Amino acid sequence: MALSTEEVLAGLAELVNDETGIATDTVELDKSFTDDLDIDSISMMTIVVNAEEKFDVKIPDEEVKNLKTVGDAVAFITAASA
Amino acid sequence: MSSKRIVVTGIGATSPLAGTAPETWAALLAGKSGTSTLEQEWVERLELPVKFAAQAAVPAVEILQRIETKRLDPSSQFALIAGREAWADAGSPEVDPGRLAVDWATGIGGVWTLLDAWDTLREKGPRRVLPMTVPMLMPNGPAAAIGMDLHARAGVRTVVSACASSTEAIANAYDHLMAGYADVIVTGGSEAAIHPMPIASFAAMQALSKRNDDPATASRPYDVTRDGFVLGEGAAALVLETEEHALARGAKIYAEVVGGSVTSDAYHITAPDPSGSAAARAMLSALDQADASISDVIHINAHATSTPVGDIAEYNALRRVFGDHLDNIAVSATKASTGHLLGGAGAIEAMFTVLALHNRLAPPTINLTSQDPEIPLDVVTSPRALPAGDLLAISNSFGFGGHNAVVAFRSYN
Numbered sequence: 001m002a003l004s005t006e007e008v009l010a011g012l013a014e015l016v017n018d019e020t021g022i023a024t025d026t027v028e029l030d031k032s033f034t035d036d037l038d039i040d041s042i043s044m045m046t047i048v049v050n051a052e053e054k055f056d057v058k059i060p061d062e063e064v065k066n067l068k069t070v071g072d073a074v075a076f077i078t079a080a081s082a
Numbered sequence: 083m084s085s086k087r088i089v090v091t092g093i094g095a096t097s098p099l100a101g102t103a104p105e106t107w108a109a110l111l112a113g114k115s116g117t118s119t120l121e122q123e124w125v126e127r128l129e130l131p132v133k134f135a136a137q138a139a140v141p142a143v144e145i146l147q148r149i150e151t152k153r154l155d156p157s158s159q160f161a162l163i164a165g166r167e168a169w170a171d172a173g174s175p176e177v178d179p180g181r182l183a184v185d186w187a188t189g190i191g192g193v194w195t196l197l198d199a200w201d202t203l204r205e206k207g208p209r210r211v212l213p214m215t216v217p218m219l220m221p222n223g224p225a226a227a228i229g230m231d232l233h234a235r236a237g238v239r240t241v242v243s244a245c246a247s248s249t250e251a252i253a254n255a256y257d258h259l260m261a262g263y264a265d266v267i268v269t270g271g272s273e274a275a276i277h278p279m280p281i282a283s284f285a286a287m288q289a290l291s292k293r294n295d296d297p298a299t300a301s302r303p304y305d306v307t308r309d310g311f312v313l314g315e316g317a318a319a320l321v322l323e324t325e326e327h328a329l330a331r332g333a334k335i336y337a338e339v340v341g342g343s344v345t346s347d348a349y350h351i352t353a354p355d356p357s358g359s360a361a362a363r364a365m366l367s368a369l370d371q372a373d374a375s376i377s378d379v380i381h382i383n384a385h386a387t388s389t390p391v392g393d394i395a396e397y398n399a400l401r402r403v404f405g406d407h408l409d410n411i412a413v414s415a416t417k418a419s420t421g422h423l424l425g426g427a428g429a430i431e432a433m434f435t436v437l438a439l440h441n442r443l444a445p446p447t448i449n450l451t452s453q454d455p456e457i458p459l460d461v462v463t464s465p466r467a468l469p470a471g472d473l474l475a476i477s478n479s480f481g482f483g484g485h486n487a488v489v490a491f492r493s494y495n
Contacts, residue, residue: 021148043149045213053210 002082003055005029008074015050019043029071037070057081088259089328089494090336092172092321093433094164094270098314098420101140102167106430107437110419110445111465115298117312117421120276128278132290134297135276136314136421153214154227155192156274160317160426161224162231165268168319169232175266175331183236183264184229185255187247187271189425189481191221194277224272224317236264242425244481245387246344247271248318249428252489253342253368255322265327270429272317281313287352289389301422302449303386303393303415304457311387314421318429320436337436338492340474341371347484354392354480358399364486365403365476372490374474376404379411381444381468381475383431384459386415387422396478397457412444412466413459419448428479432489435477439493442468 013027022037033039039047044067048059051073057080059067067073095102098116099109109116116136125133142159143151151159165184195218202210217223222240229238237258241251248271255269284290291310293300301312328335345364349355369376385396400408416434423430438444444462453461473493480486 019148019152042153042213046152049209053206 003078005074005078008055008077009070011054012051012070012073012077015047015054019047019050027070029069029074031070032068033070051077055081086260087325088256088322088339089325090320090339090436090491091323091328091333092168093319093336093436094167094169094171095316095318095430095433096138096140096142096160096163097316097318097423097430098136098139101145103171103318103433107434110416110434111443113419113446113448115419115448116314117297117300119297124278130278130281131285132281132292133294134300134312135281136312137276138316153218155195155218155223157188157192157272158218158224158227160274160315161186161272162227164270164272164317164319165228166231168268168270168321172321173331173333175333177266179233179235181236181265182232182234183258183267184225184234184238185241185251185258185267185269186225186228186239187241187251187425187429188221188224189242189244189247189273190275190280192219192223193275193280195219197277197279228268232268234268243485243487244483245385245422245424245427246479246481246485246487247425247428249432249477249479249487249489250344250485252320252339252428252432253344253487256339256342256489259322259324266321266323268319268321270317270319271426273424273426274315275424276313276315284313291388299449301388301418303384303388303418303447304453304459304461305450306452306454308388308390308393310389311417312421314423315426316423316430317426318433320429320433335494336440338494339489340374340492341368341490343367343371343488345486347486349484351484352482354395355484356395356398358395358402360484361396361399361480361486362402364488365399365478368476368488368490372474372492374490377407378474379404379476380473381412381414381435381438383435383438383475383477384413384415385478385480387417392480393454394456396480397459400459409460411460412462412468414438414445414462415447416445418450428477428487431479432477435475435491438468439473439475439491442470442473444468
């Protein structure tokens with residue numbers, strides 16, 4: 001069953017918070033993982049793997065580099081869950 | 083003989099007694115025990131025969147940033163906390179990074195990270211294994227964490243010699259400063275091995291106390307009813323620097339490091355050589371470096387883990403070295419309060435030795451209710467004033483593998 005943008009954003013924000021301590025309400029769709037949230041590649045991989053489990057989707061390694069903003073990740077996960 | 087002198091200018095600790103060095107020292111003097119029953123669910127689920135330990139009084143997650151706790155094994159987290167405290171205590175000096183080094187120690191390394199990752203791999207597959215697993219579990223992780231935090235570029239080294247590890251690291255730091263490799267070295271050790279596997283293993287070899295009904299009195303060095311050591315965790319750090327460097331910046335000086343020696347038994351992987359000959363040689367060598375005689379020693383922080391065999395073996399080595407003068411030496415066995423920090427033990431005990439000289443006060447050995455007649459030592463059981471004048475003290479550590487390490491300190495005026 002497809003997840004809503006709001007559901008994925010809220011769930012992703014929790015994963016980002018758990019990994020980095022960044023407040024969940026700071027994790028917004030237009031934020032860049034690297035430039036705005038200061039998340040490095042190691043944390044990004046951990047968040048991606050945790051998101052795969054949480055949302056029951058597959059996020060291929062070659063796709064991760066395209067997920068520049070929170071919105072990119074939410075869109076990918078939402079589509080993959082459909 | 084070199085006129086170069088090495089001094090202690092900073093201390094830090096996170097221990098079963100408290101989250102900082104001054105609070106740890108205060109709790110030690112107050113006769114507190116850091117040992118308590120483990121409340122973790124795995125104790126009952128796995129039916130561990132030993133259900134207590136000396137856990138860090140302040141969890142590292144309450145001190146460090148989230149990303150630091152995610153990227154560092156607990157053994158590195160403790161190291162970072164103690165290292166930062168020691169550095170701040172030393173006045174956070176401006177040091178040429180090329181003249182700043184780290185000599186750290188751990189007995190086991192990142193055992194939590196290693197075993198958690200193995201569980202994850204088996205239960206969830208390789209993709210779920212954290213990318214930082216290997217750098218987190220490696221035994222040099224704690225040293226690297228401190229080195230990066232303080233920008234130490236004169237070498238970041240790690241000693242692994244079981245329970246002798248951090249005394250050996252301090253001895254190495256002394257050597258490295260004397261040899262001119264650095265002007266300032268952060269040294270010490272850390273351990274975070276209160277995990278069911280090491281508990282099961284140590285219990286299987288009958289090394290741990292099984293006093294489950296009264297954990298706070300389980301660590302009882304020299305007591306006739308002692309039945310093993312209490313597993314502890316935490317870290318302690320010392321900032322060592324050349325006296326010249328310390329004086330030039332007007333640093334506070336706690337004490338002088340005057341010797342550090344390492345020998346090996348080549349006898350048995352876990353049992354100490356009953357003759358104590360190599361342990362004795364380590365003590366004599368440290369005193370020789372200090373240009374001191376045995377009669378100069380007024381205080382010893384003993385290794386004294388509270389095992390039936392180990393406490394006697396150390397006593398035999400002490401008697402071999404000091405002869406009748408041993409009866410004049412105030413001996414403290416502080417593992418009674420802290421438990422056994424394994425790779426962090428030598429560092430916290432060196433810190434206690436430094437503070438004993440600095441404050442002219444030998445710390446107490448708790449839980450000694452009936453002293454073993456085969457160990458006739460003058461054991462300090464309540465804080466005891468040390469005399470005025472030049473004071474010399476040693477701290478001993480011995481480890482599985484037959485490692486013997488001794489550091490000697492002198493009061494500084």
